[in-house]
Amino acid sequence: MLSSLFLPLIIVIPLLSLLALFLLGEDRSHDVVKASAVLVFIATLATVFQGSSSFILPYLASVGISLHLVVNSFNSILLIMAAIVYLAASLVGDYFIKRNRKMYGLFFLLAEASSLGVFLSYNLFMFYVFWEISEIMMFFFIFVYGGTMRRYAAFKFIIYSLTSSLLLLIGIMLIYANVNPHTFDLSLLMQSAQTIQPGMQLGISVLLLISFMIKMPVFPFHSWLPDAHTEAPTTGSMILAGVLLKFGGYGLLLLLSMLPVARHYSLYIMAFAVFSTVYSALAAIKQSNIKRAIAYTSITDMGIIAVGLAAYNALGSMGALYGMLSHGIAISLLFLIAGTLNETYNTFDINKIKGVIANFTDMTYLFIIGALAAIGIPLTSGFIGDILIFLGSYGTFGLIGLLPITGILLIGAMMLWIIERVFVSRKETEPYAEPDRSVLYSGSMLLFFSILFGIVPFILLGFR
Amino acid sequence: MMGYIAPLGDAFVLLIGAVMSIAVIAGAAITFYRRKRAHLALSVIVYAASALLILYMMLAGGTAQMSIGGFMLINPFSLFFSLIFTVGILLVNIIAYAYSKDYNEFALLASFALIGMYMVAFSLSLVTIFIGLELAVLPAVFMILLSRKSLEAAAKLFVAASLSTALLSFAIVLTYGGSGTVALEQYSGAEILGFAALLFIVSLGFEASIFPFNVLLPDVYSGPPAHITSMLGGVNKKVGFAALMQVLILGFIAYRQAFILIAVLSVFTMFYGNLVALMQDNIKRMMAYSSISQAGYIMIGIAVANAAGISASLFQIFAHMFIFIGVLAIIAWLEGHGKHKINDIEGLHSENRFLSFSLALLLLSLAGLPFTTGFVGKFLIFLSSINSGMVWLAFLGIINSIISIYYYARVIAKVYTGRRVSRGIKVDRGIAAVVLTCVIITLVFGIWPLPLMHITGNAAAALFPAAGAA
């Protein structure tokens, strides 16, 4: 009973914080954001560890729309991930965002509420609505607080994202139109969507797949991501890579569990994902902008996750979810450090920063362990995700399912190269400024969770 | 079916009539003495009173309908449109009060126009629609003339209106020839009636700004001052839709091909509006094109030709009216400070946070930000078209939504970049009130659209008597 009260609280807390944000002054807005993120984190933990629960608030009952929030074993992993990433991003708000703080708080809180809403909602319409809001908030993040090329990046981001979300909209409306009774509610759709005619199912699957492929992103729809990440503010990058990309993965999981026809074509999804994995890893190697390089590795990791989802078996799906958790945490950490490098050295250029370890040992260690977590070294959560994904993908696809491992190898080599050139090399460049303590706190927190979920995965996955 | 108590119906007509006559007669007197303030007070009171009256009728009457004297019909549909027109004219009056030099004349002409609009909304015959349309459009021509800003726009509007009138009368004649009546009832058979349907689409398409009959409209919208544009795009255009819906749905529902043509035209309209809007540097002109593209979305609902589609279109009409008037109020304020170009509004947020936020919100609503009426309307339209099997139409509509994001986002981006030295430029209280109303309505019915959906559902059902009876 109590748990079903916590559920809406996850979304309501940031919205109520908006009130505090408007009442308090510009100087306090980061504090409001932090407090809200902490509360959301606690509420999420409370909800997830109370087990499965649901909450329904009728909304537009005549068209089968209600605010149906559900926590189950699938989305709880993503909820925790989102709560952690938002918490980490809120901690470093003071450091990275120094102007328009009140507006930042507005965007941040709305993005937080809607991102968690995406993972929570068990109604396709609300899923879409939350998805769209968080995208628009991300547009503002990039546009208002971004780098020098922010205009181009932000517009590219919003055009791609809305293409994705509007394809999603058509897809869910087609599902709605083709099921009897008409509904958007997933708990009903899980059964009734099976009965849609195969031809229509295929059409819907294609629409939704393209939508999710843009969002994840998977080759060839990925070209918005490097630009968006390069230009986004650090906290924006953390949220974008950590949380927003996962919408696509979660959507893919829903699609595959809803429409049987989509499962028949999972080989094609896998083929795209595998190619994307290797391709983006190759593209990452020669990037000279550290943020851009990390952005490409994020495409690689999402490709691996897509392979796990496409495998559509217990291990593959769970592995993909766990992979999303670990990727969310690790990539936020990497972007955090990359952003801090920019704050301290005034550049993202790999060739212009040398010998970070001489000045900032903590940051070096954070980056190294973050990079290792991104390639799934044991005792970080990435290991659990990777191993489950490949156990599952071999089960479905055979040896081809193991090809994405090449991508891991390539990004591993690339990460090591970056570490060698930027972090542990002989000191040649002097930093302009000292990093803030908050970076250390936020990074250590991410690291802590990455290792925690790597050592005791049973707290999320179950234990038998 | 629960009917009105007959006296109440009569009383309603009397009341509306009385209210309107007060507006016209007293307005004429006040115009003579040039008391702006008194005229505004009068308009606000009269329109508010009639809006409340209509609202009461709507809520009390439910789905009931009754005809008065065989030429006027009170039903949820007509009440819905008359509510929209009344509130629209009310808001436009407030904007005009702040920025019009000849407010008295404007208000008088607006009340004339409103009478015409009522005629269209309540009409039960083609002839009343004809007269009502004339009465609604001609005051607008005079308004533009009076503003002395753009004679060309007035001329263009006049040309378009007269062409439309000519074609409309031709269509009515053909209909009479084919069916032997000018009453609005369901026609069938007679090939000549099919041609009449086409002529109706063309002639009413001028008013509703359907491509390719709307090529003059952007000039007409962008020429005169913003308060007149807000009337033209926010209210007058809706008259075209009211007429189009009544004529096509009530009269020509049997001619399915006509609705397919509407669907095709809606695609052209959306693409035309959106693509041209992409390249505009004048914000008012951009809004003109944007309103053309919105007309395209509304037409999708008409093309679907069922209660759900019409209901969705009505929702979108409601949404668009408030959004458009809200944006145009802001543009009027900008014009008051000599800003016409999109580049001029750079850094607006440091000058006035409230208006910047409202502008962003309203434009985002047009683009389809969830939890705003713009989104709900579009969503319902696409849903209805997909539900009735016109997936391609929804698909093209959505492609247009993607295109439209660009120019809306461009304006918002401008508003929130750059910084100006001047802070806190004063905003007229009227303008602020209008904008606030529009924003609140956009948000409230976006977050909780059920009441509005209920109203539009009733209104749409009134157009489908057979389905309603069953």
Added chain:
Amino acid sequence: MIALLLLVPLLAALAAVLLGRNERLHGRIAVIGAIISLLLLPFVSRGNFNIGWFSIGNYALGIGILVMPLNMLLLGITLLIAPFILAYSLGFMDIRSEQRRFYAEMLMFEIAMLLFAMSGSFITLLIAWEFLSLSSYLLIGFWHWKEKARKAARKAFTVVLIGDLSMLAAIAILWNAYGTLSFAAIMSSIGAAAPILLYPAALLLIVAILTKSAQFPFQNWLPDAMEGPAPVSAFLHSTTMVKAGVFSAMIFLPLFLYTKTTSILLVLGAVSAVLATMNAMKETHIKKIIAHSTIQELGLMLVAIGSGAILAAAYFFIVQSFYKALLFFSAGSAMDASGSEDIRHAPGMRSNTALYASTLLAVISLAGFIPFSGFFFNSAADAYFSSNMIIYSALTLISVMTSFYIFRWFLLISKRPEDKRLEVGYVSLPKSMVYSGVGMAVLTVASSLSFFSLRWLLPQSALYYLGNLGMLLHQGSTALPGISKAVLETILATAGALASYTAYRKGIRAGHLVSKVFNSEETFSSIYLGMASMACTVSEGAVLLEIYINAFFDSFGRFAMASGAQLRKAAVGSINIYAVIMAVCILAFLAFGYAYMAGLI
């Protein structure tokens, strides 16, 4: 108890990191931790434990811990050697900063190896396996301010990562074939899956083994890894890291036998051994010679495993650990004392008698004299290979050459220097360095004698692992070598040593001769670089392709903009033009619409 074995070094590492500003304290804590965990070893109970880790639906994945004689052996070796290496480091690292990091990473290395040694399921194995890679990466690049060290560390990790990921892939295959990852379960029911299904898994595991043990064609990272500090090399070459590959080859033997892939191990091991021997002969870097020798020895072990001589392999496995650690102690001491990395510039070891004696012991062990350890292996292996003439002659040649290059090494660094300061350097070496060498020498001798205990130790564990397939093994796997072979072996070693001595006396520069005809290291180095640069080239291509993809998608936007601009141009005109446009449009619409409604279209 088994957990304590891991916990004690972990706590020691934590203590070393957290405690004290005192530079000397870190090392002492580390040594004490290593000794305590060694003392715990006798109390460890045997068995096969499965600790649940997490589960998904009906699938449960657990940490398997297996303590069987073979594991005990590896645990014992690791635990025995670790304190000595740490003690040696006390002296070695004394003159360098960053003690804290060093001891923490060394202990992490030890923990990873201990976990590896006790792993009873593939999950545990993979965890330990990747942690070995990680710790070796950190330790090889310990002196990260040296560019060579950085590059060597990255190279090592990149190559080893290939193996780690192959292991991951192999695990995915095995899981789907057997539904479990426990060694005991898989190896006892090895026949439950079709060989064709397991063939890729076997190949992937071989790749993993080859990368870890630095065998052909992945041998190149190991000589480069000599950029790490000497204790690291000692650790890496004796028990941790490279031994993991050979050890897992022993564990996976049933799988290799079942899929008939043992010959791959055999051939690649032999090729590596030959290549490494040639390299060792021409090398002049003090530590790299011993590194090549390690590759050679690991290759021989793989040859032994590949031909089923598991007893010989296990024995060699044990003794090699001790004398190799000892050799690296000596090499480190020589480099420390002389400040040079070249055997030709580091003479004077003779002046430190203890060091000299222990080094000599290691050298003759390696060369294979009666009654030292190398001899036992060579003779044990000979016993099995005598049936195959090619391998037998190759092995014979290798023993001569081994003896030759190790004596060259020894003679050069122990000759009397012209510069007396070098002798001073040797004499003034820290005591901890010298005496841990002496201790290791004692262990080397003791380990040689373990040969006789192996007779009962190994067959048991071999049977445990191999299950029913134990019969497939070579019948002679538990046999003792014949005495005649032993004598022959000693003669060969003596011949090699004599040749080396002659060359040394006459000043023949054998290394030059070899390097004139043989250049495998450079070849492989260039292959590695070539692959890296190929990846970079492909990457540049991908970056270029990105631009095109970008432009492709942008072109939609451009098209929309351009058409908007065209339409806009059309929309700016006088009223006459509008009238014409409208008239045309209306007529067109009416004509088209009428035709449509009348059913003409």
